Amino acid sequence: MNAKILSVRFIHEGWAKFGLAKVRLADGTEAEREIEDHxxxxxxxxxxxxxxxxxxxxxxxxxxxxxxxxxxxxxxxxxxxxxxxxxxxxxxxxxxxxxxxxxxxxxxxxxxxxxxxxxxxxxxxxxxxxxxxxxxxxxxxxxxxxxxxxxxxxxxxxxxxxxxxxxxxxxxxxxxxxxxxxxxxxxx
Missing domain, CATH: 3.90.79.10 (Nucleoside Triphosphate Pyrophosphohydrolase)
Known part of the structure; x- marks a missing residue:
């Protein structure tokens, strides 16, 4: 099984965007990871x-x-x-x-x-x-x-x-x- 992003919620959108991604990991468990995008x-x-x-x-x-x-x-x-x-x-x-x-x-x-x-x-x-x-x-x-x-x-x-x-x-x-x-x- 490959990892998969289930959802992304952006908590700040300015020059850079900061978000939280809900991810299903390769072992099937779910975790939250941060994303910075500029x-x-x-x-x-x-x-x-x-x-x-x-x-x-x-x-x-x-x-x-x-x-x-x-x-x-x-x-x-x-x-x-x-x-x-x-x-x-x-x-x-x-x-x-x-x-x-x-x-x-x-x-x-x-x-x-x-x-x-x-x-x-x-x-x-x-x-x-x-x-x-x-x-x-x-x-x-x-x-x-x-x-x-x-x-x-x-x-x-x-x-x-x-x-x-x-x-x-x-x-x-x-x-x-x-x-x-x-x-x-x-x-x-």
């Missing part, structure tokens, strides 16, 4: 292969502030998919957050961000750029109160952070490791 997302690690740097962002993360007093964390630019393809959204998010206009995107994969609670699937990319691709200031979309700080750092330093378990954001860790695996010469 749509799918993209995450991108822009890197300059000539200068061997990556561009990341820092912005307020209230859940991290709540559980560990961390105001911000270093992370790859990311955002919710609005309209269009994951690739179109990836380019838009990077332009809004960092001011860099991307041309090429190298898909890394599509993963659940946390399948135990969230429906979000995140489309991950690494993307080369040149210093001439910086067209805007970055900092986030107007009116979204993101107050994003753009951080450009050497790939070797970013790789060292991954090795020391100093990257706290899972998508960023995944993207750094994927870039290092696919393009090891950039980290020498």
């Amino acid at each position: 749509g799918n997302a993209v995450g991108v690690l822009p890197y300059d292969p000539e200068r061997r740097v990556a561009t990341l962002v820092r912005e307020l993360r209230v859940p991290a502030l709540y559980v560990s007093s961390e105001q911000t964390q270093l992370e790859a630019p990311a955002g919710i998919i609005d309209d269009g393809t994951p690739e179109e959204n990836a380019r838009r998010e990077v332009l809004e957050e960092t001011g860099i206009r991307l041309h090429e995107l190298e898909p890394v994969g599509t993963t659940y961000s946390c399948a135990g609670i969230s429906t979000e699937q995140i489309h991950l990319f690494v993307a080369p750029y040149r210093s001439t691709d910086r067209e805007e200031r970055g900092g986030g979309a107007e009116g979204e109160h993101e107050t994003i700080k753009v951080v450009e750092m050497p790939l070797a330093e970013l790789s060292g952070m991954a090795d020391r378990a100093a990257l706290r954001d899972l998508k960023t860790l995944t993207l750094v490791l994927a870039l290092r695996l696919r393009h090891p010469a950039l980290f020498e």
Whole structure:
């Protein structure tokens, strides 16, 4: 017997929806499970292969502030998919957050961000750029109160952070490791 959702009752519907699902488990018993749904997302690690740097962002993360007093964390630019393809959204998010206009995107994969609670699937990319691709200031979309700080750092330093378990954001860790695996010469 396979598990089956018997019913879903949403208890909050805002930017995200929070619900309770009644599930018949594979052994025939019934249980209740939580669901958080805010749509799918993209995450991108822009890197300059000539200068061997990556561009990341820092912005307020209230859940991290709540559980560990961390105001911000270093992370790859990311955002919710609005309209269009994951690739179109990836380019838009990077332009809004960092001011860099991307041309090429190298898909890394599509993963659940946390399948135990969230429906979000995140489309991950690494993307080369040149210093001439910086067209805007970055900092986030107007009116979204993101107050994003753009951080450009050497790939070797970013790789060292991954090795020391100093990257706290899972998508960023995944993207750094994927870039290092696919393009090891950039980290020498």
